[in-house]
Amino acid sequence: MIHIAWLPLLVPFLAAPAGRRPASHLSPRQAVRLLTAAAAGLAAASTCALALLIVPGATHLHVVAAPGHLLTPLSSGSPDAVIAIAVTAGALLAWCAARLVQGVRRRRTQLRRAGMLAAEADGELVVLPDEHPDAYALPGSPGRIVVTSGMLRALSAPEREVLIAHERAHLRERHHLFTAVADLAGLCHPALRTLREPLAYALERSADESAARAVGSRRLTARAIGRAALATRASSAAGRTRPGPALPATAGPVPRRVAALLGHGTEARTARPHAQRAAVVALVACVALSAGASVQAADDLHDGIEAAQGESR
Incomplete structure (x- = not known):
C-alpha cells in the first residue's frame, strides 16, 4: 500500500510539461476547463495519499489500534520506517491543511473587499482619475470593469x-x-503551481476570443490588446497595486495572444489533430494515474485492516 500511495505525490511533477500543451493546442475554453479540473483532481489525490500514508504508522499506537480491534499493527514493512513515514506525512498534511485554510480565508477577504469596492460604484464601468494606464475586471456582486483615464486616452474609441x-x-x-x-491546488502540492501560468494564459485567450466576437474584428482586438499592454508597460507602475482578485486585460504573454488573434483562428485550429489529442491524453493520464493510485492504496489499506482484524480473532 505504501509504495503505490507515493504515486499521487509524484505525478503532479509531470503536470508542468503536460499542462503547457493544452493551453496552446486546445480552444481556450477547453483548456481552461481541463487545466482547472486537472489541478483540482491532482490536489485531491495527493492530499488523500498523505492521509493514507499516516494510517499504517498510526496503528502502532494503542489509541488507534484499539477502536479498530487491531491487536497487531498493519504489516507494511519495517516498523521504524512505517512510523517515520506516518510522522512525515502527518506533518505535511497538517502544513497543507493550514496553508489551505489560510488561502481560503485570504481569498474570501479579497473577494469581500472587491465586492465592497464594486458596491460603491454606480454602473458597470468605473473610470478612475489616474494617469497610469490600467484596466481590470473586479469580481463582485455585481462585478465592475475598472479603467483609468490614462488607459482611455491611450486607446481609440x-x-x-x-x-x-x-x-x-x-x-x-x-x-x-x-x-x-x-491557487488553492498549488497550496496542496507545490508542483501544481506550474499550472497557474498556462491557466492564466488560457483565461486571457478566452476573454480575447469573446472580445473579438463582440466587436466583430480579430485584427482590432489584437491591436487594442497590444496597445493597452504597451501603454501599461511604458508608464511607471511603482507603488501601484490592484485588488487581489482583479483580472487585468494586459496579463500574460501578450505577444502570443496577439499572434493567436492575428492567425485568423485559435491555436487549436492551426494545431495538428494528433497534437491536440496528445495534449489532452497527457494531462488526463496524469489525473487518472494519480486518482487510480489513491483508490488502489485505499483498497489495499482496507484489505490490510481486515487481515489484521482477522489475525486478532
Missing part, C-alpha cells in the same frame, strides 16, 4: 470597446473562480 468587452468576458464567465481553484 473602437479599441476601448474591445477592452471593455474583454473585461466583461472575465466577469461573465467568472474567471476569478478558476484562478482560485488553481
